[in-house]
Amino acid sequence: xxxxxxxxxxxxxxxxxxKSLKCEQHLGHNAxxxxxxxxxxxLELMFxxxxxxxxxxxxxxxxxxxxxxxxxxxxxxxHTLQPEDSALYLCASSQDPPGAYNEQFFxxxxxxxxx
Amino acid sequence: QKEVEQNSGxxxxxxxxxASLNCTYSDRGSQSFFWYRQYSGKSPELIMSIYSNGDKEDxxxxxxxxxxxxxxxxxxxxxxxxxxxxxxxxxxxxAAGNKLTFGGGTRVLVKP
Numbered sequence: 001x002x003x004x005x006x007x008x009x010x011x012x013x014x015x016x017x018x019k020s021l022k023c024e025q026h027l028g029h030n031a032x033x034x035x036x037x038x039x040x041x042x043l044e045l046m047f048x049x050x051x052x053x054x055x056x057x058x059x060x061x062x063x064x065x066x067x068x069x070x071x072x073x074x075x076x077x078x079h080t081l082q083p084e085d086s087a088l089y090l091c092a093s094s095q096d097p098p099g100a101y102n103e104q105f106f107x108x109x110x111x112x113x114x115x
Numbered sequence: 116q117k118e119v120e121q122n123s124g125x126x127x128x129x130x131x132x133x134a135s136l137n138c139t140y141s142d143r144g145s146q147s148f149f150w151y152r153q154y155s156g157k158s159p160e161l162i163m164s165i166y167s168n169g170d171k172e173d174x175x176x177x178x179x180x181x182x183x184x185x186x187x188x189x190x191x192x193x194x195x196x197x198x199x200x201x202x203x204x205x206x207x208x209x210a211a212g213n214k215l216t217f218g219g220g221t222r223v224l225v226k227p
Binding site: 101102105109 | 119146147149151157158159160161164166203205207209212213214215216217218219220
């Protein structure tokens with residue numbers, strides 16, 4: 001595997017389900033990010049982890065819970081979601097922690113549909 | 116006022132022509148600027164980064180930055196149908212704690 005991988009690629013869940021999204025980066029990077037991309041809206045930053053420590057929670061509802069067990073893996077745990085949470089969820093990584101010149105590289109995303 | 120603004124398009128360009136995309140930003144303290152290409156149903160792919168005023172060329176792509184006027188542009192020379200995608204401008208905004216802020220993207224259609 002190379003780059004940033006995400007599983008599953010597609011997920012359909014009911015509002016009462018609990019599921020998790022997984023991201024793995026094979027680039028030796030030190031920072032990882034979760035973004036949400038909804039139709040007709042710009043990419044929205046959700047969470048930032050730098051050196052396995054959460055450095056940003058961008059006012060995300062508590063029904064989204066991130067976990068970063070090590071610098072290569074990032075999870076997004078989902079529970080009691082709403083239909084408006086349906087979106088493309090993107091993971092990204094960067095060599096350096098958030099800073100002026102860090103380039104972020106994205107995984108393929110998980111297309112989430114909440115029924 | 117949006118922090119990063121782009122014309123949503125679509126920008127229709129004949130094959131072989133130059134596509135010109137613009138992006139304006141509001142935070143004067145912004146230091147780095149990125150262009151991503153996103154094909155329909157796919158994730159964003161980094162194609163250019165620029166940090167200093169002036170032009171930066173990479174193959175058929177040229178990024179132009181003017182910090183005084185707070186805009187960054189992307190030129191695609193010899194446009195090909197495979198360039199048809201949405202192009203996202205991203206700005207590292209000091210006011211946002213040095214995190215990337217994305218524009219809404221410009222959709223480009225290259226017609227054979």
